[in-house]
Amino acid sequence: MVIGILKEKNYKRVAMVPASIKKVEKFGCTIVIEKSAGLEAGFADSDYSSVGYSVLERTDVLKQSDVIVTIEPIDELDVVLLKQTALVISMYAPYQNEGIIEKLNQLPQAFVSMDMVPRTTLAQSMDVLSSMASLAGYKAVINAAGKYVSMFPMMTTAAGTIPPTRVMILGAGVAGLQAIATARRLGAIVEVFDTRAAAKEEVMSLGANFVEVEGATDDRGAGGYAVQQSEEFLAKQRALVQEKALKANIVIATAQVRGNKAPLLITEETINAMKPGSVIMDLAASTGGNCAFTQNKKTIHKNGVTIIGDSDLADELSQVASTLFSNNILNFLHICIQNGSLHLDENNEIIKSALISKF
Ligand code: NAD
DSSP states (O other): OEEEEOOOSSOSOOSSOGGGHHHHHHTTOEEEEETTTTGGGTOOHHHHHTTTOEEEOHHHHHHHOSEEEOSSOOOHHHHTTSOTTOEEEEOOOTTTSTTHHHHHHTSSSEEEEGGGSOOSTTTGGGOHHHHHHHHHHHHHHHHHHHHSSSOSSOEEETTEEEOOOEEEEEOOSHHHHHHHHHHHHTTOEEEEEOSOTTHHHHHHHTTOEEOOOTTOOOOGGGTTOOOOOOHHHHHHHHHHHHHHHTTOSEEEEOOOOTTSOOOOOBOHHHHHHSOTTOEEEETTGGGTOSBTTOOTTEEEEETTEEEEEOSOGGGGGHHHHHHHHHHHHHHHHHHHEETTEEOOOTTSHHHHHHEEEOO
């Protein structure tokens, strides 16, 4: 069975890295890869060919492969070149991409969306959302520190004492927790908002302050996910966010509710009241953002505050992001391949959830 890896059109990452080859061989598969696919992630074609991968033109990869692995879904021109029996493994984000499953259902090939792998302990090693979110949380703090007009740690010098930076984090999911850890390592004072009751302990264990807003909707029946909050709760939360934002220098916004628009937590009024020189990194940008002016992939300046919308920060860490993504894919292939052949067993909960369109 041939597994094909394509060059991403809009990402620096590559779906599989050379180090994966030995493990793929154990599954009884061979790998073909598009020319220059790994270059922007720090992997030369020779890194692949020297460990036995064939480096080919895109059309040949598409025509020869039984399984295609990409991060960004392939377009219609690519799909027509595929074998009718091919399985495509990618990230279709059906929660955000209305109608995509119906569209894929019209094609003869089968499609897996890695972002539909359940967030369970058993599936943790295949959880691409967590892998990418944790890198994004780290990078958000690093980028914010780069843009910020001062520095993170408290420093006492002969010329005076510099106070520590105050960081506010909205949402303590995977990205938020990594942002807390990174900001704390750099010496910041960190305050955190989340609506899930379970988040409080995790936040405090990282040495940050958890800000409680009374009256959150109970999320115990939601399998660990956040639930949508009432407008009354959000209004109360926005007021408290504003109070804390007046003292904050950096805001890392990650609050999201799966399948819904991100909650608006930072209003125009809040931004107007914030200190000039402050930086807001909005990682929820692709689902509308937590801040009034957020635009995904854009930097906006309002009243001296810099608002950076970016839901794809993991791509800036293209080498490590490719390596983690590749490991997630390997672990997923491990449950889908038996004796060198595809075996999509829908009794397996992980396969059942991720297989968004069957043959
Ligand atoms: P996400 O990106 O969907 O959301 C980020 C955070 O925003 C969440 O913590 C959410 O509670 C929070 N949020 C939502 N509304 C908010 C509001 N109004 N104010 C403040 N915060 C708000 O989350 P994620 O990182 O993808 O994680 C989703 C859930 O899945 C989490 O509970 C996480 O612990 C869980 N998870 C479990 C596993 C596992 O068990 N294998 C792996 C990864 C994630």
